[in-house]
Amino acid sequence: MINFLCKQLYIIWSQLVTLWLVFTHIFKKADTVEYPDQMPYMFPRWRGRIILSRDPDGEERCVACNLCAVACPVDCIALQKTEDENGRWYPEFFRINFSRCIMCGFCEEACPTHAIQLTPDFEMAEYVRQDMVWEKEDMLISGTGKYHDYNFYKIAGKAIGGKGKGEARNELPPIDRRSLLP
Amino acid sequence: MFEFVVGSPLNIVLILGAVLVAAALLIWVERRVLGFLNERLGPNRVGPWGIAQSLADVGKLITKEDWVPPFADKLPFIVAPIIVPVVMLLSFAVIPIAPGVGIMDLNIGLLWVLAMAGLGSYSAMLGGLASNNKFSLLGGLRAAGQMISYEVFMGISILGIVILSDSFNLREIVEAQHKHGWFVFPQFIGFIVFVIAGLAETKRWPFDLAEGESEIISGFNTEYSGMKFGLFFVGEYIGMLLLSALIPVLFFGGWYAPFGLELPNAIISGIFWMCAKTGCWIFFFILVRAALVRPRYDQLMNYGWLVMLPLSLLNLLVTGAVVLAQGN
Amino acid sequence: MNLLFYIAAVVSVLSTLIAITRVNVTHALLYFILSLISLATIFYTIGAHFAAVLEVIVYAGAIMVMYVFVAMMLNLGHATIDQERAWLKPTIWIGPSLMAAPLLAALVFVLLKDTSAAEMGHTVTAAKQVGIALFGPYVLAVELASMLLLAGLVGAYHLARK
Numbered sequence: 001m002i003n004f005l006c007k008q009l010y011i012i013w014s015q016l017v018t019l020w021l022v023f024t025h026i027f028k029k030a031d032t033v034e035y036p037d038q039m040p041y042m043f044p045r046w047r048g049r050i051i052l053s054r055d056p057d058g059e060e061r062c063v064a065c066n067l068c069a070v071a072c073p074v075d076c077i078a079l080q081k082t083e084d085e086n087g088r089w090y091p092e093f094f095r096i097n098f099s100r101c102i103m104c105g106f107c108e109e110a111c112p113t114h115a116i117q118l119t120p121d122f123e124m125a126e127y128v129r130q131d132m133v134w135e136k137e138d139m140l141i142s143g144t145g146k147y148h149d150y151n152f153y154k155i156a157g158k159a160i161g162g163k164g165k166g167e168a169r170n171e172l173p174p175i176d177r178r179s180l181l182p
Numbered sequence: 183m184f185e186f187v188v189g190s191p192l193n194i195v196l197i198l199g200a201v202l203v204a205a206a207l208l209i210w211v212e213r214r215v216l217g218f219l220n221e222r223l224g225p226n227r228v229g230p231w232g233i234a235q236s237l238a239d240v241g242k243l244i245t246k247e248d249w250v251p252p253f254a255d256k257l258p259f260i261v262a263p264i265i266v267p268v269v270m271l272l273s274f275a276v277i278p279i280a281p282g283v284g285i286m287d288l289n290i291g292l293l294w295v296l297a298m299a300g301l302g303s304y305s306a307m308l309g310g311l312a313s314n315n316k317f318s319l320l321g322g323l324r325a326a327g328q329m330i331s332y333e334v335f336m337g338i339s340i341l342g343i344v345i346l347s348d349s350f351n352l353r354e355i356v357e358a359q360h361k362h363g364w365f366v367f368p369q370f371i372g373f374i375v376f377v378i379a380g381l382a383e384t385k386r387w388p389f390d391l392a393e394g395e396s397e398i399i400s401g402f403n404t405e406y407s408g409m410k411f412g413l414f415f416v417g418e419y420i421g422m423l424l425l426s427a428l429i430p431v432l433f434f435g436g437w438y439a440p441f442g443l444e445l446p447n448a449i450i451s452g453i454f455w456m457c458a459k460t461g462c463w464i465f466f467f468i469l470v471r472a473a474l475v476r477p478r479y480d481q482l483m484n485y486g487w488l489v490m491l492p493l494s495l496l497n498l499l500v501t502g503a504v505v506l507a508q509g510n
Numbered sequence: 511m512n513l514l515f516y517i518a519a520v521v522s523v524l525s526t527l528i529a530i531t532r533v534n535v536t537h538a539l540l541y542f543i544l545s546l547i548s549l550a551t552i553f554y555t556i557g558a559h560f561a562a563v564l565e566v567i568v569y570a571g572a573i574m575v576m577y578v579f580v581a582m583m584l585n586l587g588h589a590t591i592d593q594e595r596a597w598l599k600p601t602i603w604i605g606p607s608l609m610a611a612p613l614l615a616a617l618v619f620v621l622l623k624d625t626s627a628a629e630m631g632h633t634v635t636a637a638k639q640v641g642i643a644l645f646g647p648y649v650l651a652v653e654l655a656s657m658l659l660l661a662g663l664v665g666a667y668h669l670a671r672k
């Protein structure tokens with residue numbers, strides 16, 4: 001009986017302690033970040049909205065190699081390769097369905113030319129689902145993104161207009177095999 | 183200046199309006215205070231400090247489709263949500279707010295409140311039964327058992343006050359407290375039982391077993407949407423307001439100021455102190471909601487019949503004996 | 511007050527009739543509750559305020575809640591409604607109503623004969639008077655009723671213990 005009463009009193013005491021402890025929380029500062037008024041700091045390597053960057057000369061970096069489309073686990077990237085008159089490859093269209101995209105960043109890792117990059121922007125909500133499909137014009141920025149000096153065609157051996165064989169950086173001029181006789 | 187007479191049309195309109203506005207504000211206040219207690223901010227977007235949140239909620243509820251499930255029992259399904267707010271507003275008629283401010287000066291005011299509380303249990307039960315849904319039925323059953331049991335303790339716990347003040351009239355109870363001091367002190371056990379039973383009667387946390395979101399979805403109002411749900415919701419808040427107003431009237435001296443802190447005008451002082459005391463209790467109930475966890479149903483029932491009933495009967499017995507001894 | 515009395519009387523008679531003839535038990539209970547509340551109104555209009563409120567607390571607020579509670583437990587479906595409809599055939603209720611008719615006739619006869627109807631709403635019976643009457647002249651009845659209730663309580667406790 002006494003045991004029972006002690007237990008009951010302890011239960012009541014613990015409830016009162018709970019009430020008091022919760023009451024003290026009213027004087028503590030709220031943890032809430034009032035998001036639209038108070039923007040959070042987004043880290044530069046945050047994987048958000050996908051962009052297509054340009055090289056330092058202002059040309060499209062994308063060479064339409066399709067590696068990003070292959071790497072994409074949800075198959076949200078679609079593109080078609082074409083060439084300009086100088087022999088430079090570029091995508092005829094480049095389409096990302098952001099309603100499927102999971103922002104995994106595999107496309108960025110797969111890209112050999114640093115063309116496709118993920119940015120810290122995450123505010124991509126739309127009212128119409130069709131608007132979630134972004135075309136190349138929507139994604140192509142005029143800057144270099146995260147890699148300022150990289151220029152694929154200046155390094156690669158492919159000849160394009162204004163740059164012949166052997167004129168790339170760290171590249172020797174092509175050797176005439178017929179003159180290689182001992 | 184207006185002449186304040188109990189039951190004058192001006193009184194009725196003012197009190198009804200004040201209660202409805204207060205109930206609507208209470209929805210916002212509860213969410214806001216709950217937010218602060220949880221170290222959040224709560225709704226603060228609509229209007230200054232989010233004060234118009236309830237308006238936005240009502241707008242949303244009214245524009246929703248007023249849907250009756252095809253498998254539901256139509257008549258009780260529609261009647262059920264109407265009962266709560268009507269009954270709770272009717273109980274408010276006997277609450278004395280200040281000298282001369284009130285809707286009814288009923289000689290059986292306390293019994294009237296109990297009667298209305300008894301009728302209030304129908305809304306949850308009929309809503310649960312008419313929805314024709316297993317979760318609703320469980321919620322309705324729980325509501326019925328809980329409210330029927332705790333009504334008993336609620337009734338017995340306030341009989342001590344009736345003995346002390348020699349009246350069922352709420353105004354006379356307040357006057358008696360002015361004469362003899364607050365009834366919390368002689369009736370402390372009755373007070374505890376009344377607060378707990380009142381919480382169970384309004385189905386508020388921690389006794390929201392009839393709703394029990396984590397177990398039975400939303401209990402008796404699972405199938406309700408739109409303004410029918412809104413009526414349940416508003417009814418619950420008017421009930422909370424009623425309980426918070428009833429506790430000061432019964433145990434804390436009603437409109438009379440504590441420690442002789444009267445304001446110059448008797449009516450203004452009465453309204454001010456009544457509102458202040460009610461506000462304190464509202465805050466307490468929100469705190470209880472934030473802090474305490476929901477008991478299991480058998481725990482609730484055991485607690486009621488094995489602890490509350492003996493306590494309240496003992497309280498009644500001792501009070502009666504003491505008053506009888508003093509009378510002789 | 512007179513008008514209120516007659517309105518309440520009509521409502522109570524009608525709702526009781528509907529409560530008897532409903533086949534859906536929930537609807538019947540709803541009308542029964544309405545009938546009890548209108549009865550309480552009648553009590554109020556003739557000055558028995560205490561009895562009126564007790565009617566609402568005890569009958570409408572507790573006993574009918576138990577009825578609805580039981581109706582919830584019974585898991586009534588469409589089969590029950592059909593069964594109920596079958597039971598409410600004229601051949602079934604013609605016998606009881608024939609037997610009840612003499613009672614009604616007797617009641618009407620008594621009511622018409624007694625012309626010394628008292629004025630309504632002039633004497634208000636306060637709760638205190640009810641209490642004095644209960645524990646004065648009717649104390650034996652109260653004690654007997656309390657014994658009965660105690661027996662019920664003990665029985666309920668015994669049943670619930672298992």
